[in-house]
Amino acid sequence: MIGVFDSGHGGLTILSALSRRLPRQRFIYLGDHANAPYGQRSPEEILALTQVGVARLFGLGCTLVILACNTAAAVALRRLQQEWLPLAYPNHRCLGVLVPMIEEIAQNPWHAVASPADGLRRREVLGVFATPATVASGAYLHEVAKRAPHLAVFQQACDDLAGLIEAGAPEDRLMQSVAAHVAALDRQLGGVPVDTVVLGCTHYPLVEHLFRAVLPDRTRIVSQPQRTADALTAYLFRHPEMKSFGPVPAALRCFTTGDPARATQLASAFLAGHPAGNKVAFESLPQHLTGHVEYA
Template identity: 40%
Template sequence: MNQPIGVFDSGYGGLTVLREIVRTLPQYDYVYLGDNARTPYGTRSFDTVYQYTLECVRHLFDRGCRLVILACNTASAKALRNIQQLDLPRLAPDRRVLGVIRPTTEVIGTYSQTGEVGILATRGTVTSESYVVEIEKFFPELRVFQEACPMWVPLVENGEYNSPGADYFVKQHIDRVMAHSSRIDTLLLACTHYPLLLEKIRQFVPPGMTVLSQGHIVADSLVNYLQRHPELEAQCSRGGQRTFLTTDSTADFDRQATVFYGESVQSAHLAL
């Protein structure tokens, strides 16, 4: 039976994470599910995000996935804990669901020389305080400053991430987070859409600033996780197959996916 690794996101952003995972671990089969029909998740309530995420995770389980990665910061912030603690023991005790917040917070302190970092995220992720809580566990001395960037995802999804019009919104939020402290030396892009704005962001940050995307961090963490759980790793099928699913238009998904994933894809429609 085919047992791929599942990767879930509310839309396209998780493809930036999948791209790095595939680059690091190309031997496995993967199924990517984008809930494009119900995106964005960042403005929705905790309960709604939880219900939507659980529905998609259960579908990936039905497709044989033993391991599912929530490549979405909002889903990781608002749904992961409930799924891990309440649903998995009851529905699928032999399956695992991982997020993108924990791997990032485990290492973010190692990038900062000043002990002060900025988090750029959706409003839902910022409101959840997930990064503040998790960073405290690993780097209690680290000072964390958050900034919600509600316009950044629409800019990316509407293909405006390289346009002059994006400059205003990118600079606005960089200036706001930096206004908290001149000692901030590390900025985390805590939304998987934001890597597409990386070149714009670099134009407006101070010289020497470290700007972190999550893809390679999550990929390295997955390598470590599979090494620590050989029984789960042995169940993951190795055919190098990539399957892409979207709850919305396949034509739109395939066009956008080329930008996020870095190569052309052919998706199938999923009705939830």
């Protein structure tokens, strides 16, 4: 099975795209609602919480886990892959949503570097809306610069938005937050138009229509869920041992570290107007996975 991990219910936007692209693949989702949001936590807290979440998905039978959380992917993924998995779970894998997005933005594969010709391309402006922890990691800034030096990257930390989405804030309050962050990015740019915007948190596609309403019509918004689905499909062709296809479309199972009724209510309310649909029901984690988990 393949696990999908997020700090709350934002990663359901990723899960939906994955299940539509790979309907016979078995997926398990885990939302760490008890500790959401991650965006204002320290790097060590994010690493510890992400490691526990991934270990719990391994405990549910997953051999591959997708970090459907930009904060976790930006802050924790590399250390998990290099320091923890080889020792604790050498036959398991963990991937994130950040790499597919960088590849999409830069139009270069992850292991490629920019050529001299890339520096001669027309300068474009890329805006990244993300959590404070993702912005502080510098992941988008540094990785895009390696592969697409013609892109001028401007980051805007949205300190409240993921938390508002998790809390089920009304749409007018969400619009206030989105508009304020777009205005802050405009001030950074000093009137220069933004060509492309990345919604660098998987919660943000749930309010993409609000970003669309306040951004210029000419600004492209990059779709993270679809790009992640494309990347996973390609990965499974290269690593067929990670597939777990059934004969018919697989049922989705969603677990939470928080209150299942509350998580179901909030997720269903937000997904009602989103392409992900609103058929989601969270379960409590099995008892043997809810206790203390040692950090590496």
